[in-house]
Amino acid sequence: MDQNQPTKIAQAKAVLEKNWQGGFTIPCEGLYPFQWNWDSGFIAIGWAHIDMERAKQEIRSLLMGQWKNGFIPHILFHNESDTYFPGPDVHASHLSPHAVSLPTSGITQPPVLGFVLEACYNISEDQELGFVSEVFDSVYNNHHYFYTNRDPKGEGLVYICHNWEAGTDNTPVWDEIWKNLDSPEYELNRRDTQHVDASNRPSNREYQHYIHLIELFKEWKYNDALIAEQCPFLIQDPLFNTMLIKSNESLINLGNLLGKKKQVEQLEKWQMLAKESFNQKLFNEELGTYVYYDLRNERHLNYVSSSSFAPLFAGIPTLEMAKKMVDWYFEKGTFSGNKDELLLCASFDPKSSHFDPKRYWRGPVWINLNWIIYRGLLRYGMEELAETIKKDTLHVLEKFGFYEYFDPRKEVLKTLEKGYGGNNFSWSAALYIDILKNTTI
Ligand code: GLC
Numbered sequence: 017m018d019q020n021q022p023t024k025i026a027q028a029k030a031v032l033e034k035n036w037q038g039g040f041t042i043p044c045e046g047l048y049p050f051q052w053n054w055d056s057g058f059i060a061i062g063w064a065h066i067d068m069e070r071a072k073q074e075i076r077s078l079l080m081g082q083w084k085n086g087f088i089p090h091i092l093f094h095n096e097s098d099t100y101f102p103g104p105d106v107h108a109s110h111l112s113p114h115a116v117s118l119p120t121s122g123i124t125q126p127p128v129l130g131f132v133l134e135a136c137y138n139i140s141e142d143q144e145l146g147f148v149s150e151v152f153d154s155v156y157n158n159h160h161y162f163y164t165n166r167d168p169k170g171e172g173l174v175y176i177c178h179n180w181e182a183g184t185d186n187t188p189v190w191d192e193i194w195k196n197l198d199s200p201e202y203e204l205n206r207r208d209t210q211h212v213d214a215s216n217r218p219s220n221r222e223y224q225h226y227i228h229l230i231e232l233f234k235e236w237k238y239n240d241a242l243i244a245e246q247c248p249f250l251i252q253d254p255l256f257n258t259m260l261i262k263s264n265e266s267l268i269n270l271g272n273l274l275g276k277k278k279q280v281e282q283l284e285k286w287q288m289l290a291k292e293s294f295n296q297k298l299f300n301e302e303l304g305t306y307v308y309y310d311l312r313n314e315r316h317l318n319y320v321s322s323s324s325f326a327p328l329f330a331g332i333p334t335l336e337m338a339k340k341m342v343d344w345y346f347e348k349g350t351f352s353g354n355k356d357e358l359l360l361c362a363s364f365d366p367k368s369s370h371f372d373p374k375r376y377w378r379g380p381v382w383i384n385l386n387w388i389i390y391r392g393l394l395r396y397g398m399e400e401l402a403e404t405i406k407k408d409t410l411h412v413l414e415k416f417g418f419y420e421y422f423d424p425r426k427e428v429l430k431t432l433e434k435g436y437g438g439n440n441f442s443w444s445a446a447l448y449i450d451i452l453k454n455t456t457i
Pocket of ligand 1: 048184186
């Protein structure tokens with residue numbers, strides 16, 4: 017144990033405390049001043065170790081934004097702030113007949129809530145089911161929303177229709193979509209580049225594409241059928257579907273404890289189909305790992321990113337597939353580089369010409385992806401590599417602080433004094449606390 021760990025844990029708690037808004041936690045002051053969907057999930061796990069009531073409030077606040085059809089938005093505008101673009105006026109959620117009165121965005125984010133709920137339950141000392149029982153149906157309804165509205169072919173794989181839905185907002189994979197998109201050259205009132213170094217952030221042209229998609233959704237009043245028919249961005253993403261599958265699994269476990277027979281039966285059906293299709297459709301035999309599928313253009317997007325390894329977390333590959341994948345990409349260094357070169361785990365293929373170790377999702381290490389892959393490796397009994405990821409994760413957080421993302425190059429890290437993006441970033445702090453414990457999910 018690093019002898020400074022107790023101080024670091026206190027600092028991590030202080031980050032969460034500072035970002036707590038009396039009901040929910042913002043991801044990062046200035047840069048992300050509202051409640052974000054999957055951030056809140058990871059943050060709730062952190063709170064569960066410190067103050068279970070806050071974990072519950074975090075989740076309750078997120079569910080306040082749930083639409084009547086089960087959809088959970090990616091941003092909830094409980095509060096006002098002029099430090100972020102695009103705000104509630106641009107998203108205009110009231111255009112959807114399903115929206116609730118709380119202003120939100122009209123796009124979603126990776127559905128982590130199911131497994132977050134199980135993690136909180138496992139962390140709780142009394143293992144009391146009251147809270148699980150309070151929110152179970154809402155989370156179930158969210159899964160119902162996905163399988164009935166986002167799976168046009170009935171494959172058990174759901175699509176995302178915006179890069180912000182992926183969570184991995186700026187991965188080079190989306191360049192394939194932007195290439196063919198003739199988005200208007202909107203005047204942008206960007207705020208992110210006022211908070212952090214513009215060279216770490218997406219370009220203006222990319223932001224115009226992001227806004228263009230939102231404008232289309234508004235024109236279609238956020239109607240899912242129209243989006244499925246016409247949206248130029250329609251992707252079956254391995255990370256997003258892994259989160260849903262992992263959350264299915266947790267809801268099945270919790271549903272059994274609650275005696276929710278009918279819902280468990282339905283979840284099991286979704287789960288079986290989802291896992292089977294995932295392995296059939298998203299596993300690229302030649303690459304030996306998972307890739308993306310572009311439903312709009314009926315083609316695979318054969319890129320390897322950290323999302324390619326997320327399926328370990330939900331037990332999707334067979335042990336044999338998992339061993340081969342890990343051996344090739346991590347033991348042989350195809351993704352992880354040689355031992356002195358890279359810290360685990362880059363967010364995009366370091367051998368690709370698109371790899372950029374500084375820019376948002378195009379290479380840097382992200383703590384939530386490390387946490388997902390770490391838990392995935394443990395699930396498959398790959399303790400040694402899991403320990404390396406844990407060690408690398410603790411290293412950057414303890415050396416630099418709770419930044420949003422980090423440079424993976426070991427040589428460069430020696431000369432740096434900080435991480436990249438926002439500082440005092442909530443999920444980096446929350447997952448630091450969790451990774452030091454042995455939460456089982
Ligand atoms: C960035 C990340 C996204 C996250 C958000 C708030 O946009 O790409 O995954 O949810 O920040 O932290």
